[in-house]
Amino acid sequence: MSQSPADASAEQARTASRRRVLAAVRASAGGCGVPEIARRTELHPSTVRFHLDRLEHDGLVSRQVRRSGEPGRPPLTYTANPVPDAGREHREFAQLAEVLAQLVKRTSTDPAAAAIAAGRSWGLARTQPPAGATGTTGALEALVAALGEIGFVPEMEATERGVSILQRHCPFLEVAQNHQNVVCSVHLGLMRGILERLDAPVTVERLVPFASPAGCEAHLAAVPGPSSPARGRRGTGIGTIAGSAQ
Structure with missing residues (x-):
């Protein structure tokens, strides 16, 4: 089944946003969290999390738990995986x-x-x-x-x-x-x-x-x-x- 123009346009927009998220992660050598990525890309944090999940699934980013010693759920830090040769x-x-x-x-x-x-x-x-x-x-x-x-x-x-x-x-x-x-x-x-x-x-x-x-x-x-x-x-x-x- 062929993709409708509206669906194709929406997919192109998602792809562009995902590239922005990946670029923001790659620009931070020490890794960064969702709030920082949202600020850099001007995307909603929920949208950033959606794209990070997909990027992690594709093997392009990895997440680590940032241990701060403070009470509550520890924040996650995302880093870019090495670019394949x-x-x-x-x-x-x-x-x-x-x-x-x-x-x-x-x-x-x-x-x-x-x-x-x-x-x-x-x-x-x-x-x-x-x-x-x-x-x-x-x-x-x-x-x-x-x-x-x-x-x-x-x-x-x-x-x-x-x-x-x-x-x-x-x-x-x-x-x-x-x-x-x-x-x-x-x-x-x-x-x-x-x-x-x-x-x-x-x-x-x-x-x-x-x-x-x-x-x-x-x-x-x-x-x-x-x-x-x-x-x-x-x-x-x-x-x-x-x-x-x-």
Whole structure:
């Protein structure tokens, strides 16, 4: 049974809140309790406890009883568990990506379009909507940060020809070499989904796989259509960023 738009939206909100809770725990080396996490994330303590239970179940955090010597139930302290070594599991993830890429090619009449749609959904789901309007500079900084977290080692370049993002490393390189149309389309959709969630005045026009020995290049363009507050903000357009490099 497919998930309704309302259910999908609610799940995305829960996922975003859970990430905020996990980030707050990871930011505290000595651990922290529910009240402190609630203050940092601006979430209700009951909501924080709900997400902590899920994070503990998933093995991402651990809780300890803080012995204070005072009467009453001792408070709990939560600490983040070490992040797994993704490189150690590289072979297993590569095999899974290979299977999924083959599935898309076998079952879709337009594998590239299906892969772009999947990547867009990934980008929308992993990105928290902004509190206000997002200009080009802020959106691109957020995009570069997100790509870095995934492992692309991105670098933004602005020249007289325009703005692009160089991807110096591809975490799916081995699979992309065999299924470039699918894997690179997922990557393209991912970037578009992130920028769409940010309501950015810019999008990724095209992705050039293996554009140079340095890596792949994502070329950016202004979003066409009616102006929004972000799109009309002075000094935040693609032309402004590119012009600054001249």
